[in-house]
Amino acid sequence: MKYSLIALTFLVFLQPIKAQENYIPTKENLEARKWFQEAKFGLFIHWGVYSVLGDGEWVMNNKNLSIDEYEKLPTFFNPIDYSPKEWVQMAKEAGMKYITITSRHHDGFSMFDSKATDYTIVNKTPYQKDILKPLAEECKKEGIKLFFYYSLLDWHDDNYFPRGRTGKDIPGRSASGEWEKYITFMKAQLTELLTNYGEIGGIWFDGHWDQKEWDGKHFGKVKVNWHYDEIYSLIHDLQPQCLIGNNHHIAPIKGEDFQMFERDLPGQNTTGWGTEASDIGLLPKEVCETINGSWGFNLKDRKHKTDKELIQYVVNAAGYGSNLLLNVGPMPNGKIQLKHIESLKEIGKWLKINGETIYGTTQGPVTPNKEMVSTRKGKIVYLHVLDMNKESFFIDGFKDNIKKIQFYKNKKKVTYNLNKYGLFFEIPNDQKDTIDTIIEITLK
Numbered sequence: 001m002k003y004s005l006i007a008l009t010f011l012v013f014l015q016p017i018k019a020q021e022n023y024i025p026t027k028e029n030l031e032a033r034k035w036f037q038e039a040k041f042g043l044f045i046h047w048g049v050y051s052v053l054g055d056g057e058w059v060m061n062n063k064n065l066s067i068d069e070y071e072k073l074p075t076f077f078n079p080i081d082y083s084p085k086e087w088v089q090m091a092k093e094a095g096m097k098y099i100t101i102t103s104r105h106h107d108g109f110s111m112f113d114s115k116a117t118d119y120t121i122v123n124k125t126p127y128q129k130d131i132l133k134p135l136a137e138e139c140k141k142e143g144i145k146l147f148f149y150y151s152l153l154d155w156h157d158d159n160y161f162p163r164g165r166t167g168k169d170i171p172g173r174s175a176s177g178e179w180e181k182y183i184t185f186m187k188a189q190l191t192e193l194l195t196n197y198g199e200i201g202g203i204w205f206d207g208h209w210d211q212k213e214w215d216g217k218h219f220g221k222v223k224v225n226w227h228y229d230e231i232y233s234l235i236h237d238l239q240p241q242c243l244i245g246n247n248h249h250i251a252p253i254k255g256e257d258f259q260m261f262e263r264d265l266p267g268q269n270t271t272g273w274g275t276e277a278s279d280i281g282l283l284p285k286e287v288c289e290t291i292n293g294s295w296g297f298n299l300k301d302r303k304h305k306t307d308k309e310l311i312q313y314v315v316n317a318a319g320y321g322s323n324l325l326l327n328v329g330p331m332p333n334g335k336i337q338l339k340h341i342e343s344l345k346e347i348g349k350w351l352k353i354n355g356e357t358i359y360g361t362t363q364g365p366v367t368p369n370k371e372m373v374s375t376r377k378g379k380i381v382y383l384h385v386l387d388m389n390k391e392s393f394f395i396d397g398f399k400d401n402i403k404k405i406q407f408y409k410n411k412k413k414v415t416y417n418l419n420k421y422g423l424f425f426e427i428p429n430d431q432k433d434t435i436d437t438i439i440e441i442t443l444k
């Protein structure tokens, strides 16, 4: 017995990541990727029973709330002011093209009507209703695509065993469980999510890293078999166009359709645990970021980014060839904090005027840097100058392939000089924009 256990542990440690090796994306999937790549801006929504405590979505882990204690939260989660119509209108006004919402976060609580567990919003809250259903209907009506965030990691389910790095001190977690049953449970839930809500834009996985070894600085090997081969095939069989992304912080694996970067512009790895530049693949990219510092509603979080910072983040993401998935954490009553609604409105106003230089673009020829990024659409390159401290600028990379250069906002000519070193141009003070001075370069 003892020996077989050791052998088992050994085997478990050696699990390679099994991907959907023979995956060939369908025509619908390739079209969906193209749509996604061009969409550029989406709304992330972190909402769960944790919002009741106003302390972020990690509160169960951070405060070591026991299983019993945490189970009290659903009993007073009653979002009577929840209005999918308001949320979708808010997203549209902000210029967002899709919504990604947490269907089940690390706390293991399902915000939808699931038959695979009774730990759901329908069974355990006074609200008793599935929140995804009316959102899916509203999104469909308004032409917004809906993605589901789905946590691989679970602090509540006994069968999430072996335990991962997080949630270790949560009292009341069982000391045993059956991993394969947990996988079966996830497959059942994913089947529900892909069967009961119409066409789904994508599944956004998170929590893979919980099962990676960690030495306090670097991640090591993955300890379990996530069965991505089966999970990804299941999703693509049910809905071939459904885009799969996984916040695993490694290079994309077979079966995934987009690559995501958490709080990070692609390849910057400013967090230290993010994706390295060398791990960037060719799939469409998506950066996710918060408006303040938290994903789930956090009452004390005052680190709201300014409208300028947020707009520049949209621009930067596009300049890195990526979408931005910008987060709100609705309050327990279903409302979104006013401050965040207002910021989203400002972004929307900016995009109404300048969206042409963002939507439908690819990454432009300029290596993104603190001073400027660029986007491109056909023969037009948009330089987005974000740092306005000087009047003269230089970029290499352009040869004699420029037809004309003008300011985007008023089509006035830009003074420039193109020589063997590159392009020199000027932005006089009266043409400067405090957020983003956009210069339109038409190539020959």
Ligand code: GLC
Residues within 6 Å of the ligand: 046, 057, 058, 206, 207, 247, 262, 288, 295
């Ligand atoms: C991290 C966090 C999680 C959040 C996610 C969003 O993975 O664990 O709480 O949902 O980032 O990117």
